[in-house]
Amino acid sequence: MSVLKKVLKCVLFMTGLVVILMVSGLVFMPKNNMKESGIEDFQTNGIRSEKKNTIDVLVLGDSLSYAGISPIIMYKDYGITSYVCGSSGQQMFDTYRYLKIAFENQKPKYVILETDALYRKFDMAESIGSDVQGILPVFRYHDRWKNLELKDFKGKAKYTAVNDHKGYRYNDTIKGIPNKQYMIETTEIQDMTDLSKNYFDQIAQFCRKNGAELILVSVPSVRNCNYKKHNAIKKLADKYGVEFINLNLMPEEVPIDWEVDTRDKGDHLNHTGATKVTSYLGKYLFENKELKDHRFDEKYDHWNKSLEEYLKTLETAKK
Amino acid sequence: MTSFFSVFYLAIFLPVMVILYNVCPKKYRPIVLIAGSYFYFYSISGKLLIYLLFSTMSIHHIGLWLTDIQGERDGVLKEAAKEEKKAIKAEYLKKQRRVLFFGVMLHLGILLVVKYTPFFATNINTLFDAMGINITLTIPKIMMPIGISFYTLSAISYIFDVYRETIKADKNIARLALFMSFFPHIMEGPICRYSDTAHNLYKGERTNYQCLTFGLQRILFAMVKKMVVADRLNDFIQEVFTNYSQYDGGVILVGAVCYTIQLYMEFSGTMDIVIGTAQIFNVRLPENFKQPFFSRTISDFWSRWHITLGTFFKDYIFYPLTMSKPLKKLTTKARKRLGNHLGPMLAGAIALFCVWLSNGLWHGAGWQYIFFGMYHFALILTGNIVEPYSRNLLKKLHINKEGLPYGIFSMLRTTCLVIVGELFFRAEGIKAGFAMFKNMVFNFSITSVKNGQIFALGMDKHDFLIVAISVIIIFVVSLLKENNINVRGEIAKRNIFIRWAIYYAIIMFIIIFGAYGRGYTPVDPIYANF
Structure with missing residues (x-):
């Protein structure tokens, strides 16, 4: 067999494989965005069923974002429509992915990036793997073989599940720690990896291209934030000319009581902590940014329904 | 990496x-x-x-x-x-x-x-x-x-x-x-x-075309063993061996069987990827496995499992010891007193003891590993001692030792003994090993299987099913190899449509049924820690 023939055979084999993978991706891709349909991070993917161009503020980040920022409280108090596309242990390649997913159907004016994701380590293989999963979803959703139904073989994806918490994950557990000063001033820097910076650059460019203002926000966390990180993020923010709000350094504006406002000893905020963060952030955004109050706008009636559902959840939780 | x-x-x-x-x-x-x-x-x-x-x-x-x-x-x-x-x-x-x-x-x-x-x-x-x-x-x-x-x-x-x-x-x-x-x-x-x-x-x-394709095929087979079977079993095994006191003997037995499967799939799978990789570079590395679960005796098992370790111990510990002057003298004396069967066995037993102590210790610094070595030493020694008596007994009972029914019985017996050994090997300490063994024997019950509790320990019914299917496939391949049928060679003889269909099927089998991604913790390279 000539070399050319061997190469051609390899190319043909690989092409066939890609076709099979693409076709199986159509089958394995969840057909809706509710938990039961098998979609990953169903709360995050709730953004897919928000009405077109109704989200003004998009929040990205790891668990600190969905534990600390509640869009529905922001809406209740200021009429700002936001959505938290945060997910557990979100790495920057996932942050970038969710940013693009959100912009498929929305045109948010502001994109808030919770900064803890900048410090999540990953390697090149993981980011390439995520890109491959994007092109060939069978790799991401292969485990759905356990729940495949006939409709998976013929149906197209249709996202209908509205998330009333808008990506926020309610948690009222109290597991406090004594209040102490954890932001001790220093000039030292704890830098993030080059890969994280690279993705940050892509996110910044994407926002600029799509006319959204990027804002960096550090949600209070004793375990995850320190002054060295603050210095590094500040440097990055200055380099890109983006605003950086470190709520860990604002005890007067955001008076977190670590004895009661955390669910896991200072790692994540609980609901009372999130309420404090959101109240400040909502006020700040409303007063300093160009955002409309949508509470009395008929187009946003569905938000009032979500607010009702959210309040019901609170009542049930209190009982 | x-x-x-x-x-x-x-x-x-x-x-x-x-x-x-x-x-x-x-x-x-x-x-x-x-x-x-x-x-x-x-x-x-x-x-x-x-x-x-x-x-x-x-x-x-x-x-x-x-x-x-x-x-x-x-x-x-x-x-x-x-x-x-x-x-x-x-x-x-x-x-x-x-x-x-x-x-x-x-x-x-x-x-x-x-x-x-x-x-x-x-x-x-x-x-x-x-x-x-x-x-x-x-x-x-x-x-x-x-x-x-x-x-x-x-x-x-x-x-x-x-x-x-x-x-x-x-x-x-x-x-x-x-x-x-x-x-x-x-x-x-x-x-x-x-x-x-x-x-x-x-x-x-x-690298030539044949060694590249054969190497890649072997890597694919390795991925089936490791990603579909060993990794899928991981959470279940972790749970059973960590919280063993909470489960009945039936769950412990399933755990021990699953661990034996996992160890084989992980280690032999790794050997497949190692030898497959070397093959891509046109290098032949020695085989480390030869269908170990077709062994009729424990010593046969150890000539088929981790072969290169066994031959190392044989060549550099067993033979030098048995050929040493003191042991030669001992054999001569023992032969006179104990006869031709048991006499030479005494010196052999000393050498065998050293081999199995080294084997146990090589696997890890822990008493359970030493016990594991001693367990196999005892089994092999007992097998050697009773061999002529059991041969005579089988003869009297008119049981053909070379026949298929006795062969299957021997293989099952060896596999059971191996499973018990692996239970101690994997247990978190020797005390835990004995507690698990006791539980498995004296508290045996299939209640957990009946009420479905077993399917909530990190593997559901689907997981068990896919593991069972994969094990059957791998068993069939092993059976063919045991009968000297070269599976890769046989596939290579088929026409391109059949060949490619097989390759695509294996690749898709790994992609769909592999235990990777969110919610799975792949098993660490087990032998790399030894």
Whole structure:
């Protein structure tokens, strides 16, 4: 067999494989965005069923974002429509992915990036793997073989599940720690990896291209934030000319009581902590940014329904 | 880079190495392999690479030292009178033995310090405590370079072989460096012999179409074993062996069976990817498995499982011991008193005991590993002792030992004994092992299976089903191999449509049923930690 023939055979084999993978991706891709349909991070993917161009503020980040920022409280108090596309242990390649997913159907004016994701380590293989999963979803959703139904073989994806918490994950557990000063001033820097910076650059460019203002926000966390990180993020923010709000350094504006406002000893905020963060952030955004109050706008009636559902959840939780 | 099954290894490192290797001129290819191997080692163990470099340099030096003594001896012997020759040989043998002892102790010493110091210190503390001595040794945390248990044995075998003059010491340190560090076998073996692999590796033969496709096919098969079976079983096994006191004997039994399957799939799967990778570089590494679950006896099992470790112990511990003067004397005396069957067995038992103590300790610094070794020692010794009696009994009962029914019975019996051994091997300590064994025997019940509790321990019904299907497929392949049918060769004979359909089916089987991604914790390379 000539070399050319061997190469051609390899190319043909690989092409066939890609076709099979693409076709199986159509089958394995969840057909809706509710938990039961098998979609990953169903709360995050709730953004897919928000009405077109109704989200003004998009929040990205790891668990600190969905534990600390509640869009529905922001809406209740200021009429700002936001959505938290945060997910557990979100790495920057996932942050970038969710940013693009959100912009498929929305045109948010502001994109808030919770900064803890900048410090999540990953390697090149993981980011390439995520890109491959994007092109060939069978790799991401292969485990759905356990729940495949006939409709998976013929149906197209249709996202209908509205998330009333808008990506926020309610948690009222109290597991406090004594209040102490954890932001001790220093000039030292704890830098993030080059890969994280690279993705940050892509996110910044994407926002600029799509006319959204990027804002960096550090949600209070004793375990995850320190002054060295603050210095590094500040440097990055200055380099890109983006605003950086470190709520860990604002005890007067955001008076977190670590004895009661955390669910896991200072790692994540609980609901009372999130309420404090959101109240400040909502006020700040409303007063300093160009955002409309949508509470009395008929187009946003569905938000009032979500607010009702959210309040019901609170009542049930209190009982 | 954590394992051969990581995306980085399979999608980046290996393809880059294959391209670099083939693009380079033949004489530079070994250099490419050495550089890649050191990079691989460094990416896992960092600065501990120094251990490997030291081992390589020391065996190079010791090998040449032994050769010098042998050369000097030959020179002296040429000139010597016939009656002097015996004395000269003995004198030089002594010299060689000193060098051999130094070389072996140097390597064993490093291994003992790095691997066993915490174990010895803990046991000494326990002993002091029991004796009421108020001294507590601090237990040091020593970082262990990856694969030290494997490359140390390769190094020792090299020194021994030069001493025995079965090979000549290699002047080329680069060839030795490649023999010691070749990245596919550095982490989990196989334990290579210099005479089998060093020159073949250093040839730098180009990758050809057949070795590429056969190598890739073997890697695919490895992925089925590791990703579909071993990784899928991981959470269940972890749960059963950690919280064993919460479960009935039925769950413990399933856990022990699953662990035996996992260990086989993980280790033999890794060997498949190792040998498949080497094949891509046109290098043949020794096989480490030969359908072990078709073994009729425990000693047969150990000639099919981790073959290179077994042959190492046989060649460098068992035979030297049985051929030693004291044991030869013992055999002669014992033969007179105990007869021709049991007599020679006494010396054999001593050598066998040393082999299995070493085997247990090699697997890890823990009493459960020593117990594991002693368990197999007891089984093999018992098998040897009762063999003539059982043969006679079978004859009287008119049972054909070579027939299929007795064969199947023997295989099942061996498999059951292996499963019990693996239960102790995996248990978190020897006490836990006995507690689990007791639970399995005296508290046996299938209630957990009936009420479905077993399906909530990290594996649901679907998971068990896919593991069962995969095990059946792998069993059929093993059965064909056992009957000397070359599966890859047979597939290669089919027309392109059938061939490609099989390859696509295997690839999709791995992609769909592999236990990877969110919610799965792949099993760590088990043997890499030994």
